[in-house]
Amino acid sequence: MIPWIQQDSAKTPDGAQELRLKRRGSEFSIMLGTNELMNSRLSGSEEALARLSCQRIAGRGQPRMLIGGLGMGFTLRAALDELAENAEITVAELVPAVVAWARGPMAELFGGCLDDPRVTVREADVGQFIRSRPAVWDAILLDVDNGPDGIVHKSNDALYSLQGLAAARTALKPGGVLAVWSQGPDSGFTRRLKQAGFAVEEVSTRANGKRGARHVIWIATNGSRP
Numbered sequence: 001m002i003p004w005i006q007q008d009s010a011k012t013p014d015g016a017q018e019l020r021l022k023r024r025g026s027e028f029s030i031m032l033g034t035n036e037l038m039n040s041r042l043s044g045s046e047e048a049l050a051r052l053s054c055q056r057i058a059g060r061g062q063p064r065m066l067i068g069g070l071g072m073g074f075t076l077r078a079a080l081d082e083l084a085e086n087a088e089i090t091v092a093e094l095v096p097a098v099v100a101w102a103r104g105p106m107a108e109l110f111g112g113c114l115d116d117p118r119v120t121v122r123e124a125d126v127g128q129f130i131r132s133r134p135a136v137w138d139a140i141l142l143d144v145d146n147g148p149d150g151i152v153h154k155s156n157d158a159l160y161s162l163q164g165l166a167a168a169r170t171a172l173k174p175g176g177v178l179a180v181w182s183q184g185p186d187s188g189f190t191r192r193l194k195q196a197g198f199a200v201e202e203v204s205t206r207a208n209g210k211r212g213a214r215h216v217i218w219i220a221t222n223g224s225r226p
Helices: 044-056 074-082 096-103 126-132 154-160 162-171 187-195
Strands: 005-011 018-024 027-032 035-039 064-068 088-092 119-122 137-142 172-182 199-208 211-221
Touching (some): 044 137, 044 211, 064 074, 126 154, 137 162, 154 162, 162 172
Parallel strands (some): 064 137
Antiparallel strands (some): 018 027, 199 211
16 A cells, blocks of 8 residues: 655644645645544535535626635635636635645646636635625635634634624625535534524535535525625
């Protein structure tokens, strides 16, 4: 069997933990301690995050999407496949090394999508973009952790708090969508979404086609379009 080889490592933003990029042949893995955060063979649920969001905002003239978390680019690539040529996608990635990996060791995996004119990548906290201006985004997609529990960076918890969800709703246009990826269900988070005023749909999806672990995507809609 081909062994895993570590390509690089980087500290999490709080400096308390270490992210490791590993490679085995053409397969990549990003690890946090003993937890595998993502694997290049398992892209189904991340792609579903984009696809479901794009379906909800289909028909909008010049959609603006904010993606929190670059990861291995699965969500970004799926969004580019779905959205029109006049769309604007901003990707906020808190760990600069992840962006460097996307342009370096994992460049083939990304397939040039970072150079698409619709894409802007910012090395920043997605929360800053959410709080910056009201009613600017048609869709906000969050895949910054393993779900509404910030194991990578505890400040991510603020995104999923009632206050953070209220900020996301303010940042969305009427009828806009907040979509959140999670490794598993969280009934408390579903309640908070509803308390924040969202209409909520909870979707179960596979990590890889019809196989693999079941992940959860929340599709939370900001009221109805005018």
